[in-house]
Amino acid sequence: MAKSPWISDLRWVRTARQPRSRRTLGLLLDAAEELISEKGLDDTAVGDIASRAGCSVGAFYHHFRDKGALIQALLARLAEEFRATMRAAVDPARWEGASIAEILEAYLEFSLEAGRERSGLNRAQLVLALRDPAAGAQLLELQHELGRRLADLLRARRDEVGHGDAERAIDFALEQLRSMLILRLEGVSLGSRLESLGDAEFVREAMASVCAYLQILPPPRPEYRT
Amino acid sequence: MAKSPWISDLRWVRTARQPRSRRTLGLLLDAAEELISEKGLDDTAVGDIASRAGCSVGAFYHHFRDKGALIQALLARLAEEFRATMRAAVDPARWEGASIAEILEAYLEFSLEAGRERSGLNRAQLVLALRDPAAGAQLLELQHELGRRLADLLRARRDEVGHGDAERAIDFALEQLRSMLILRLEGVSLGSRLESLGDAEFVREAMASVCAYLQILPPPRPEYRT
DNA sequence: ATTATCTATAGATCTATAGATAATGC
């Protein structure tokens, strides 16, 4: 029985031994991410990915056991990119002295900015998650982690909240903001009433809404109009 | 040059001449809707659709010029089903004397109920819209129409609104509710903080949020606790 | 000597058509 290059059924991506190989692997993942966000997963053939990465189909299969392994690897890379940023962003030390409104406003602004500049990532993620929920589990878990950590930050400030059931209100408010962000960033094909609204105005209205609901003070504004 | 059975390039679905044919056409559309909502568009082969409909691939191509024509026809049928219900639901006469809060609460409850019992439709619609925005345009236009008509109903009641810019606030509130509905109904694979929340509690919190934001009175409750 | 890549192709789908057969309605 010939020795398989694949370490186990759980390890479908070959461990590179040469820098050249690592480079090709990165190019393949880049190409896949681009193509999937442009055309969707099923219109992206392995041959397309290989040729955009500037290598052959054979090279592709040197690195990945099959097309599914590429998807796993791509999701893993997306997750890795997200993890570090996310954890730094919700570090409690970073937010000492900040109010709920300040934290939520920063969450909105950061998510919009990150979503705009990396729209391929979002679209690829959405496509992959809709196609195969299990494969997107690691990324999903990070989304949950972000949610939990944000909720922790807010719960530590529950004294600010006027809403009767602070726990539930915090969860609901976060879900509300997350829903709007997802649709605003990726829901073009689902239509929107707010196409004419700029990001800054969107953030302002979202903050007005969430502050009214939670019964907290609005974020301090550097402008003349408080 | 043989006469084409297709009337023009814009008419890709054959006009049935016999009741038997209409029945088969309906069965094909049913089968397609089911399979697409179960497995997605690309894992649904024409052969799968034909066999679930209990006919052959040949019969499929008697009715549809190609697979794209089926998608168009399916979207057209979904749109037709939606149109009548939607127009009746937002008929101004139906809502005479109702407050903004009552209208929005009914919108939430109706959307959740309809979404639950016809989840296949929603999923198929989401899949089709993400895949080919142009093909979903007719359904999208109906979504916009629903949004406009709802907004009209609310604008006619703008005196109830305490928010400074009633127009913008109405648009924003509708978009907020729509975002949450879409994610709640179809965003399972995208994760949610509110999985444990029942529909009734979801509606209550959403109403609390939107009433606080718009600065309107909450919906009258038949319960002991106003 | 090992690792990485390329070329060429077998095998598995899947779409769409051709041509034969069956059902319908005048």
Next chain:
DNA sequence: ATTATCTATAGATCTATAGATAATGC
């Protein structure tokens, strides 16, 4: 006589592999 359906299959992809060639690092 026309409409609807079925069977069988050609042609187009697309995935994954086999075997040869090139690059790397000890």
